[in-house]
Amino acid sequence: MADADLFCLFVTVQDGFYMGYLLHYKRSGSALLLAVIAMVLLMLAAAAAMRLGGSSRVRAIRTQAEISARYAADAGASRTLYAMNQSLKTKTWSPGSLPSYTNAPLAGCGTDYASDYSAAVSGTLKTGYQITSTGRCKNASRAVRLTLALTNPFAMNFAILTQNSITLDGKSAVSGYDSSDPSVKNVPVNIGTLSDTAGAVDIKNGASVNGDVYVGMNADPQTAVLLKSRNDVNGELLNQPPPLPELVTIAAPSLPAKGKLSGKSLVLKTGDSGIYNSIDVP
Numbered sequence: 001m002a003d004a005d006l007f008c009l010f011v012t013v014q015d016g017f018y019m020g021y022l023l024h025y026k027r028s029g030s031a032l033l034l035a036v037i038a039m040v041l042l043m044l045a046a047a048a049a050m051r052l053g054g055s056s057r058v059r060a061i062r063t064q065a066e067i068s069a070r071y072a073a074d075a076g077a078s079r080t081l082y083a084m085n086q087s088l089k090t091k092t093w094s095p096g097s098l099p100s101y102t103n104a105p106l107a108g109c110g111t112d113y114a115s116d117y118s119a120a121v122s123g124t125l126k127t128g129y130q131i132t133s134t135g136r137c138k139n140a141s142r143a144v145r146l147t148l149a150l151t152n153p154f155a156m157n158f159a160i161l162t163q164n165s166i167t168l169d170g171k172s173a174v175s176g177y178d179s180s181d182p183s184v185k186n187v188p189v190n191i192g193t194l195s196d197t198a199g200a201v202d203i204k205n206g207a208s209v210n211g212d213v214y215v216g217m218n219a220d221p222q223t224a225v226l227l228k229s230r231n232d233v234n235g236e237l238l239n240q241p242p243p244l245p246e247l248v249t250i251a252a253p254s255l256p257a258k259g260k261l262s263g264k265s266l267v268l269k270t271g272d273s274g275i276y277n278s279i280d281v282p
Contacts, residue, residue: 065140068113072106072135073144076117079104080131081146084121089246095124106135113137124253159189159211163247166193170206186210188235194244198223203232211235217242 083099098121106115119133131146159174160166168174174191178184192214193200201213205228212235215224221237258274266281 064113065138066142068106068115068137069135069140069142070144072115072117072137073133073142074135075106076101076104076119076133076135077131077144077146080119080121080133081148084129098129157190158192158214160191161247162193162195164193164195165197165200165202166191167202168204168207168209170204172204172207173210174208175210188212190214190235192240193224194240194247195219196224199226201225203227205229207232209233209235212238214238214240216240217244 079101080099084093087093087099100120102118103116104118106117115135115137117133117135119131121129121131123129128147128149131148132143133145134141134143159176174189175185176187176189178187188211190212191201191209194216196216196219198220200215200219201224203209203213203226209232213221213225213233215221215237217240219239221239225233225237227233256274258272258276260278260280261276262278262280264281266279
């Protein structure tokens with residue numbers, strides 16, 4: 001045996017990571033024994049590295065599955081919303097027949113990350129609708145929810161918009177206020193019809209409109225709007241700009257019968273919603 005400078009490598013394996021410590025000391029012994037010990041420690045370090053690589057791959061697969069599931073959920077929500085808008089466009093809208101999908105495959109994901117989605121619509125015209133779509137890929141599942149209401153962007157520019165005629169009896173007044181500051185009153189608002197018929201808008205003596213009056217795209221505003229006095233309209237008589245919107249006929253929600261409503265000053269609350277035979281404001 002000869003004295004030799006020996007180096008010893010100690011490896012600690014913890015949570016898939018390894019830490020090495022290199023000690024240098026001088027003692028009598030066998031270089032072969034030291035080499036065997038070093039090889040064993042290096043094998044343990046290699047095993048720890050393999051374990052770390054395997055864990056990383058599992059996490060990567062899980063993350064990819066979660067992303068694919070979310071894409072599938074988004075696709076289901078988008079497809080449902082598109083189907084609802086198409087039914088409005090083709091005038092086939094029916095509150096009792098809303099689109100739904102069950103385990104619909106998401107195209108383009110391949111066999112490794114095959115995904116599908118299930119989507120359905122809940123709610124009513126009165127309360128608004130909610131689309132719930134759940135996407136799945138392998139063992140991952142993700143859900144998205146959309147809350148929406150039936151609106152017409154064109155119609156939102158009008159206080160009154162009809163397909164055919166408008167009649168404003170005497171003492172009727174159409175005006176607006178600033179919803180962000182109700183104290184600001186007499187805000188101009190528009191009324192209109194899509195009709196080209198002469199007299200489609202009939203503003204009786206004493207009625208007034210604080211804003212513009214629109215008639216059909218091909219109508220003559222001077223004959224389509226009947227006025228006792230031009231001063232009754234604080235705005236212009238105009239034609240609807242193309243393209244004209246398609247107003248969809250929608251069945252009103254079921255409401256209780258309320259009879260007749262009358263009074264010089266009326267304040268309606270949520271509980272007063274209903275079907276009235278007439279509304280009289282003298």
